[in-house]
Amino acid sequence: MRKAEVTRKTKETDIALRLAVDGVGTANIQTGVGFFNHMLELFTVHGMLDLELTCKGDTEVDAHHSVEDVGIALGGAFKTALGEKRGIARFAQRVVPMDECVALVAVDWSGRPYLCFEDKLEGKVGEFDMELVEEFLRAFSTHAGLNIYVKLLRGGNRHHEAEAIFKALALCVRDAVKIVSDRVPSSKGMLE
Numbered sequence: 193m194r195k196a197e198v199t200r201k202t203k204e205t206d207i208a209l210r211l212a213v214d215g216v217g218t219a220n221i222q223t224g225v226g227f228f229n230h231m232l233e234l235f236t237v238h239g240m241l242d243l244e245l246t247c248k249g250d251t252e253v254d255a256h257h258s259v260e261d262v263g264i265a266l267g268g269a270f271k272t273a274l275g276e277k278r279g280i281a282r283f284a285q286r287v288v289p290m291d292e293c294v295a296l297v298a299v300d301w302s303g304r305p306y307l308c309f310e311d312k313l314e315g316k317v318g319e320f321d322m323e324l325v326e327e328f329l330r331a332f333s334t335h336a337g338l339n340i341y342v343k344l345l346r347g348g349n350r351h352h353e354a355e356a357i358f359k360a361l362a363l364c365v366r367d368a369v370k371i372v373s374d375r376v377p378s379s380k381g382m383l384e
Contacts, residue, residue, distance in 0.1 A: 193213070193214045193215075194212070194213040194273040194274060194275075194369075195210075195212045195213070195273055196211050196268075196269040196270070196272035196273040197209065197210050197211075197269070198211075198266075198268050198272070200261060200264065200265045200268075202261065204249060204250050204253075204257035204258075204261065205247055205248065205249040205250070205257050205258055205261040205262075206248045207247045207261055207262060207265045208244075208245070209243070209245045209246075209262075209265045209269055210242075210243070210244040210245075211241065211242070211243055211269040211270065211273055212241065212243075212273075213241060213270070213273045213274065213369055215236075215240060215242030215243075216242065217236060217237040217238070217239070217240050217241065218236070218242040218243070219232065219233040219242075219243050220243070220244045221233055221243060221244075221245045222245070222246045222247070223245065223246075223247040223258055223262055224247060224248065224249055224251045224255075225249075225255040225258055225259065225319075225320060226318065226319075227317050227318050227319075227351075227354075228258070228259055228320060228324075228328075231354055231355070231358045232245065232262070234355060234358045234359055234362065235359075235361060235362045235365075236362070237362075238358075238359050238363055238366070239361075239362035239363070239365045240366050241366075245262065245266075247261065247262055249261065254321070255319070255320060255321065255324060256321070256327065259324045259328050260324075260327050260328065260331045261331070262331075263327070263328040263329070263331025264331045264332075264334075265335075266332055266335075266336075267331060267332040267333065267334060267335025267337075268335045268336075270338075270369075271336050271337055274301070274369060276376060277301060277303070277376060277377070278374065278375065278376050279371040279372060279373050279374055279376075279377075280301060280368060280369050280371060280372070280377060281367060281368050281369070281377070282300060282301050282302070282368055282377040282378075283298075283300050283301075283368060284298070284299050284363070284364040284367035284368040285297065285298035285299070285364065286298075286360045286363040286364050286367070287345065288356050288359045288363065289356065290352040290353075290356035290359065291348070291349065291352050292346065292348035292349065292352065293344065293346055293348045293349065293352040293355075293356045294344070294345040294346045294356060295342065295343070295344055295345065295353070295356035295357045295359075295360045296341075296343045296344075296345055296360065297341065297342050297343075297360035297361050297363075297364050298340075298341040298364065299338055299339060299340050299365065300338070300339040301336075301337070301338050301368050301369070302337070302338075302378075303337040304337065304339065304384070305333045305334040305335075305336070305337055305338060305339070306333065306339045306340070307326075307329055307330045307333045307334075307339075307340050307342075308340070308341045308342065309326045309340075309342045310342065310343045310344075311342070311344045311347070312326075313325050313326065313350070313353060313354070315350055316350075317350050317351050317354065322350055322353075325354050325357060325358075329342065329361075337384075342360075342361075344357070
C-alpha cells in the first residue's frame with residue numbers, strides 16, 4: 193500500500209497526518225474547524241483513501257492557518273506516498289452535482305503544481321470563510337505537485353458549492369492515482 197505520515201509544527205499549527213492512498217474511505221479527522229472536517233471527510237470517503245488527521249491551530253485568530261497548513265501536509269503526504277508515480281493514470285476529470293450546484297474539476301499529477309480556480313467563493317458557511325477552499329487547494333496543489341482546475345458550472349448554496357468541489361476533487365484523485373500500468377506516465381520517463 194502507498195502510505196505516508198507527516199507531522200508539521202509551526203507557531204500557528206501542530207499537525208499529525210497519516211494517509212493510505214489505497215484505502216477504503218476511513219476518515220478520522222479533527223482540525224478544530226467543523227466545516228473543514230466535513231469537507232475532508234467527504235474527500236476521504238469519495239477518494240477511497242484512509243486519512244487520520246489532527247490539527248491544533250490558532251483558530252482563535254481564524255481558520256486560515258489551519259486550513260492552509262493541512263493542505264500543505266496533505267499534499268506532502270501524497271507526494272511521499274506516490275513516490276515516482278510509476279503506473280498511475282495521472283490525469284482525471286469529473287463533473288459532480290450537489291443538488292442545485294455543479295462543479296467541474298480536472299487534475300494532472302505532473303509533478304508541477306498549478307491551481308486554476310476560476311470562481312471566487314464568497315461569504316461564510318457557519319464560521320468557515322469560503323475563500324479558504326481556494327487556499328486549501330493552492331497549498332495542496334503546491335505540495336502534492338499537482339495541477340488542479342476548478343470551475344463551478346452552477347452555483348447556489350455555499351455549502352453545496354464547496355461540497356461539489358471537494359467531491360469532484362476526491363473522485364479525480366481516486367482516478368488519477370489508480371495504477372493502470374507499470375511505467376511512469378510521461379514521454380520524458382519521469383514526472384517532476
